[in-house]
Amino acid sequence: MTDIVDELQWRGLIAVSTDEDALRKAFADGPVTVYCGFDPTAPSLHLGNLVQILTIRRLQQAGNRPLGLVGGATGLIGDPKPSAERTLNAPEVVADWVERVRGQIEPFLSFEGPNAATMVNNLDWTSGMSAIEFLRDVGKHFRVNKMIAKEAVARRLNSDQGISYTEFSYQILQGMDFLELYRRYGCTMQTGGSDQWGNLTAGIDLIHRVEGASVHALATPLITKADGTKFGKTEGGAIWLDPEMTTPYAFFQFWLNADDRDISKFLRIFSFKSREEIEELERLTEERPQARAAQRALAEELTTLVHGAAQCTAVTDASKALFGQGELTDLDEATLAAALSELPYAKVTALEPVVDLLTAVELVASKSAARRAIKEGGAYLNNAKVTSEDAVPAESDLLHGRWLVLRRGKKSLAAVEVG
Structure with missing residues (x-):
């Protein structure tokens, strides 16, 4: 491993x-105990969270000790969004999401050996604290003029919506997390996204004031896409790590x-391949x-990393089969359903001529264009070339008794559900 x-x-x-020099020295003197927090504001983590999970995984592989914090307390409050106040979720909902999120983080970390990971929940040290204790022992170390300078807070203060005291106090809770982990586990480093920098430094300042110690923070960049669209989003919404919310x-x-x-x-950012392997893939992309x-x-x-080797094999088989490089009939129903949901789609109540189906899914502009595609040998039903302009699918053609896959040419695909 090169210098981390x-x-x-x-x-x-x-x-x-x-x-940076102090950071390098800390790693050289290591191991460093480092934490990253994940708030359960949804029933699943998403691709933005994956950046942080993989970063602490890298740090563990370099010999450091990670703490994965799931915010059972901070998830009840919500980190201030730049645009508007968050909707507060019920405690039982947040508790359920805590367990879901915890289960998504754990497979990425190792819980054995000298630098074994530990999962923690900040509700453990906040639930028993009174408001008076919170204000006297923690709140007194924060300066309001610095708190209102945080980017998200400043934007909300200057907006019509303003900001509640609840969300304004979020940075105190996150700062207290760092202090508590410093005391309990000797944690001296926190990671997060660059939009969290104000919250990260709140913890650094608190530890310095209370314990007189110097600790570290590292923020990853927010990922942007070349086409200007938001990373981790599709037309269907966010890309989640939960297979029930985003299929493999x-x-x-x-x-x-x-x-x-x-x-x-x-x-x-995301691959664990070596520099040489990545540079070779970059060369292939260019050439x-x-x-x-x-x-x-x-x-x-x-x-494979997120969903397992078996799921990866299933989806690659499905991808190949859709384009005629495998048997559609070999695909299990769930994998086929997930694959077809990504295609142009039409639902019909009964089997109709292929000409009508090609038109219904808009692989062609008209029935005459559909007939022309068939005549020219460019129309396929379940990867079999359609040879007759009057062809009608049979019941036996239905995949899992429900679906037909239509293709025009080599790459234009669509799905039909019958029933």
């Missing part, structure tokens, strides 16, 4: 940090469809972009 700071810099994972197939396709202009950055070797390599690596 050099490694993180090469991968574009350091947007801002505390004193859709997850795989997100990476497979990555823009050539973004793939180098994505490889460095033969149509092969999408880098996108496929990253899609396979991350789908």
Whole structure:
């Protein structure tokens, strides 16, 4: 392993940090106990959270000790958004989400050996604290003039919505987390996204005031896409780590469809491949972009990492089968359903002529165009070439008794559900 700071810099994972020389010395003297917090504001983490999970995984692989904090307390409050007040979720909902999020983080970390990871919940040290204790022991160390200077707070103060005292106090809770982890586990470093920098430094300042100690923070950059759209979002919404919210197939396709202009950055941030392997994939992208070797390599690596090798095999088999490189009938119902949900789609009540179906899913503009496609040999039903302009699918053609896959040419696909 090269110097971990050099490694993180090469991968574009350091947007801002505390004193770099002190950070390098801390790692050299190590191991460093480092924490990253995840608030359960939804039933699943998403791709933005994955950046942080993989960063603490890298730090653990470099010999450091990670603490994965799931915010059972801070999740009840909500980090201030720049735009509007958060809706507060019921305590029982947050408690359920805590367990879901915890279960998503744990597979990425090792809980054995001298630098074994530990999962923590900040509700453990806040639930028994009275308001008086909170204000006297913690609140007195925060200066309001510094608190209102935090970017998210400042934007809200200058907006029509303003900001509640509840959300304004969030940075005190996060600062208290760092102090508590410093006391309990000797934690001297916190990581997070660059939009969290104000909250990260709140903890640094609190530890310095209360304990007289110097600790560290490292923030990763917010990821942007070359086309200007938001990273981790599709037309269907966010890309979640929960397979019930974003199917493994859709997850795989997100990476497979990555823009050539973004793939180098994505490889460095998300992949655990070596520099040499990544640089080779970058070279292949430059020389033969149509092969999408880098996108496929990253899609396979991350789908395996997040959803397991079996799911990765299932979705790659589905992807191949849709384009005639495998048997559609071999795909299980859940994988096929996930794959077809990504395609142009139509639902019909009964089997109709292929000409009508091609038109219904808009693979062609008209029935005459559909007939022409069939006549020219460019229309396929379940990967079998349609040879008659009067062809009608049979019941036996229905995949899992429900679906038909239509294709025009090599790449234009659509799905029909019958029933």
